[in-house]
Amino acid sequence: TQLLEQSPQFLSIQEGENLTVYCNSSSVFSSLQWYRQEPGEGPVLLVTVVTGGEVKKLKRLTFQFGDARKDSSLHITAAQPGDTGLYLCAGAGNQGGKLIFGQGTELSVKP
Amino acid sequence: GAVVSQHPSWVICKSGTSVKIECRSLDFQATTMFWYRQFPKQSLMLMATSNEGSKATYEQGVEKDKFLINHASLTLSTLTVTSAHPEDSSFYICSALNWNSYEQYFGPGTRLTVT
Numbered sequence: 001t002q003l004l005e006q007s008p009q010f011l012s013i014q015e016g017e018n019l020t021v022y023c024n025s026s027s028v029f030s031s032l033q034w035y036r037q038e039p040g041e042g043p044v045l046l047v048t049v050v051t052g053g054e055v056k057k058l059k060r061l062t063f064q065f066g067d068a069r070k071d072s073s074l075h076i077t078a079a080q081p082g083d084t085g086l087y088l089c090a091g092a093g094n095q096g097g098k099l100i101f102g103q104g105t106e107l108s109v110k111p
Numbered sequence: 112g113a114v115v116s117q118h119p120s121w122v123i124c125k126s127g128t129s130v131k132i133e134c135r136s137l138d139f140q141a142t143t144m145f146w147y148r149q150f151p152k153q154s155l156m157l158m159a160t161s162n163e164g165s166k167a168t169y170e171q172g173v174e175k176d177k178f179l180i181n182h183a184s185l186t187l188s189t190l191t192v193t194s195a196h197p198e199d200s201s202f203y204i205c206s207a208l209n210w211n212s213y214e215q216y217f218g219p220g221t222r223l224t225v226t
Binding site: 006030031033035040041042043044045048086088090092096097098099101102103104106 | 115145152155202208215218
């Protein structure tokens with residue numbers, strides 16, 4: 001069974017601070033996706049990483065995929081209140097298109 | 112990203128009644144769609160995989176007779192919660208799978224409240 005451990009599960013920081021969210025697994029994933037979800041809405045895809053060692057940047061967000069494609073991280077620089085939300089990592093493995101979701105990280109950025 | 116719609120966005124029903132939720136893929140033909148359930152401040156829990164033209168595949172612990180899934184076309188999957196009870200109250204989200212990229216695009220969710 002493939003599992004994805006996401007940490008931290010809760011994070012409360014001040015505006016302007018930096019933060020990193022981690023997703024780790026003992027399994028290899030063909031790709032890994034990061035989503036952001038706001039209350040009462042569905043998750044919105046932020047990025048997909050496919051190649052081991054890949055780094056993708058989306059404004060103040062930096063996503064990395066581990067060399068072995070078992071782990072990933074999301075780094076936010078100078079967080080803003082608008083970054084508040086639930087961040088989810090999800091790995092695509094060997095289960096016919098299914099995604100394995102991490103537990104989620106509830107981020108709160110206070111002004 | 113691709114657009115997936117869900118209808119209704121929220122519904123309140125009485126215990127014992129059935130509720131149907133629709134999920135539509137608006138940008139591409141989705142042979143595979145997924146249904147999830149989510150509790151407050153928690154991650155998504157996969158309920159079932161919906162495949163166009165065939166029976167849905169349910170995850171362990173999900174009652175197939177209670178959560179009926181129909182995927183009659185390449186753009187529409189429906190989830191019917193039968194004989195709903197208060198414990199079925201939850202946020203239900205669907206997604207459409209793009210087999211080219213293995214990316215899933217999610218609908219906006221449906222808030223079900225059973226009284």
